[in-house]
Amino acid sequence: MEKSFFIAGDGCRIAYRLDGPAEAPVLLLSNSLGTDMGMWAPQMDAWTRDFRVLRYDSRGHGASACPAGAYSIDRLGRDAVELLDALGLAAVHFCGLSKGGMVGQWLAHRAPERLRGLVLANTSAYMGPPSGWQARIEGVLADGMAPLADASLGRWFTPGFPATNPGAVAPIRAMLLANDPAGYAGCCAAIRDMDQRPTAGLNHSRTLIIAGSEDPSTTIADAEFLLNRARDARLHILPAAHLSNVECPADFAAAVAGFLA
Numbered sequence: 707m708e709k710s711f712f713i714a715g716d717g718c719r720i721a722y723r724l725d726g727p728a729e730a731p732v733l734l735l736s737n738s739l740g741t742d743m744g745m746w747a748p749q750m751d752a753w754t755r756d757f758r759v760l761r762y763d764s765r766g767h768g769a770s771a772c773p774a775g776a777y778s779i780d781r782l783g784r785d786a787v788e789l790l791d792a793l794g795l796a797a798v799h800f801c802g803l804s805k806g807g808m809v810g811q812w813l814a815h816r817a818p819e820r821l822r823g824l825v826l827a828n829t830s831a832y833m834g835p836p837s838g839w840q841a842r843i844e845g846v847l848a849d850g851m852a853p854l855a856d857a858s859l860g861r862w863f864t865p866g867f868p869a870t871n872p873g874a875v876a877p878i879r880a881m882l883l884a885n886d887p888a889g890y891a892g893c894c895a896a897i898r899d900m901d902q903r904p905t906a907g908l909n910h911s912r913t914l915i916i917a918g919s920e921d922p923s924t925t926i927a928d929a930e931f932l933l934n935r936a937r938d939a940r941l942h943i944l945p946a947a948h949l950s951n952v953e954c955p956a957d958f959a960a961a962v963a964g965f966l967a
């Protein structure tokens with residue numbers, strides 16, 4: 707997959723890619739922890755009919771650089787804003803899943819003028835306790851990505867899904883295993899240190915919240931928290947675990963496209 711690059715404000719090299727008609731409205735996509743822009747493959751055919759789709763690899767993931775040390779939600783949010791600045795885009799539609807949705811929450815609070823429609827999928831304003839993230843950081847830095855794989859896929863998909871959909875799950879597993887542990891750990895630290903609950907009520911953007919009925923990581927209660935604080939939000943629940951766009955590709959694509967239309 708051919709990717710372009712821009713340099714974020716702190717010098718980090720970040721990969722992005724544009725697909726779809728040049729004149730269509732831009733839809734910016736932000737990936738989850740442990741994946742990269744390839745996680746949106748199940749939606750690309752549908753979305754590139756109506757949107758100029760702008761995907762990027764979150765720092766620490768995919769082809770983007772993996773600076774050592776802790777990242778922050780503020781830094782991850784600025785990466786999205788600086789990508790828009792680099793491409794001269796004033797305001798775009800945004801869809802982020804999990805960590806990507808945490809970036810979306812940050813944008814709603816810190817850069818709402820850059821948002822048209824906002825989709826927050828399988829995400830949460832807070833994912834405590836910090837000790838769990840600290841243990842994950844220490845584990846991945848000591849032992850690499852492989853020991854995380856089975857437990858992660860167990861949270862990302864409902865129990866029967868991998869066996870019946872190996873072609874959908876194999877690329878996701880490969881993305882997770884390809885992560886540089888330093889980049890994965892840097893993003894874990896951003897989630898460890900994040901608490902966007904106090905600012906959730908400042909989301910005045912038109913928002914679609916997507917949740918998975920079987921998601922053990924970011925629950926329906928987490929989605930309802932965001933829903934109840936936002937000024938203009940609706941909730942769409944899919945029969946899925948955490949990577950709802952992979953488990954319910956067509957429904958996810960249609961829900962987002964219908965909301966943004």
Ligand SMILES: O=C(O)CC1=CCC(=O)O1
Nearest residue numbers: 738739804805806858923
């Ligand atoms: O892998 C997990 O624990 C689920 C998750 C948390 C943030 C994210 O993007 O995925």
